[in-house]
Amino acid sequence: MTTLFTGAQVFDGSQWLDRLQIAGPKVTMPGPEAPVSQNVALPGGWLLPGFVDLQVNGGDGVLFNHAPTVQTLTRMAQAHLGLGVTRLLPTLITDTPDVTRAAIDAVAAACRDGVPGIAGLHLEGPHLAQPKAGAHDPTLIRPMAQADLDLLREAVTRLPALMVTVAPETVTPAQIAQLVQAGIVVSLGHSACSYEQAVAAAQAGARCVTHLFNAMSPLGSRSPGLVGAALNSGALNAGLIADFIHVHPETIRAALAAKQGPGQLFLVSDAMAVAGSPAQSFTLNGRCVSRRDGHLTLPDGTLAGADLDLTTALRNLVHGLGLPMAQLAPMLGAVPADLMGLRAGYLRPGDPADMVWLDDSLTLRRVWQGGVEMPVPGFGRQG
DSSP states (O other), rough: OEEEEEEEEEOOSEEEEEEEEETTTTEEOOOOOOOOOEEEOOSSSSSEEEEEEEOOETTTEETTTTSSHHHHHHHHHHHHTTTEEEEEEEEESSHHHHHHHHHHHHHHHHOOOTTTTTTOEEOOOOSSSSGGGGTTGGGGGOOOOHHHHHHHHOOHSSSEEEEEEOOOOTHHHHHHHHHHHEEEEEEESSSSHHHHHHHHHHHOOOOOSSSSSTOOOOOSSSSSSHHHHHHHOOTTTEEOOOOOSSOOHHHHHHHHHHHOOOOOOOOOBBOOOOSSSSOOOETTTTTEEEETEEEEEOTOOOOOOOOOOOOHHHHHHIIIHHHHHHHHHHOOOOOOOOTOOOOOOOOOOBBBOOOOEOOOTTTEEEETTTTEEEEEOOOOOOO
């Protein structure tokens, strides 16, 4: 069945259109050779590619670290689908080697079984810097050994996409080069590294920075740090948590203005177990994390992930900073998808018909995955 969508501003990942046509699970080219069997007249708003989130720690009340299984991944993907995310990287934060192996096995099985939405794996640690541990368990942080390198190079052969966050002072440029050569996307984060160490990591092939500004050496007058390298190096993309809690709104504005291309900034949720759920707390490595007023915090006040969905992040930047949709729309799909080599983030002929419709107030109203409309339960902060 061919369906024509009109009435909304359509973003295909690179340009704006006034209509979109799909047939079954794919986007098609409008034309007389493809007669339309159904018309969907949307009352304004924005029809965008389904969101791509490269940092998702949990959802629907479960945390990937606590139960690295296909069942957990299925629940996470379903919860985030209701928040507009049609492709995601489940993210395992620093844990033991056994849990890391279990996470790799679970994502490989989920991708083999075709669990909708699971696009690969993000391993955020354990090869980080203890002074910038944040909510990660510092006792589990360690340098990268040959066995770790071998595990990661084997893992990427079983996964459609693999991102690994490392600290440049803990993982050498030679190790980064070996990871990149194997097909792994190396991201820099949880690091107190110097600007020079970060640049050396980028020269070795690192292509990303994890949650820019958070848990990293800051931009200083004499020490540009990892933040300075992320903004100044065109080789590096960077994820950004736009909840206005992790990063001040005007810092975000400055970063967007300062970023040197071709690397770009993109949005991540850094969502935890409470995403898509009314839960008010969860445990992380035996520590209670409380949810209150948009914050997720450990008992000592340390931020532990974000209580954020990407629609809210978008709305923050449009309504809070007055930034244009033309600038922001690629940050939700095309930029992260291109970084990971995913067939996502676009609505061009032949692309998957993964779409979201936001009304004029930027409230998420409808989601399609593979051309099939999915329920939007409304647990995300849509007001």
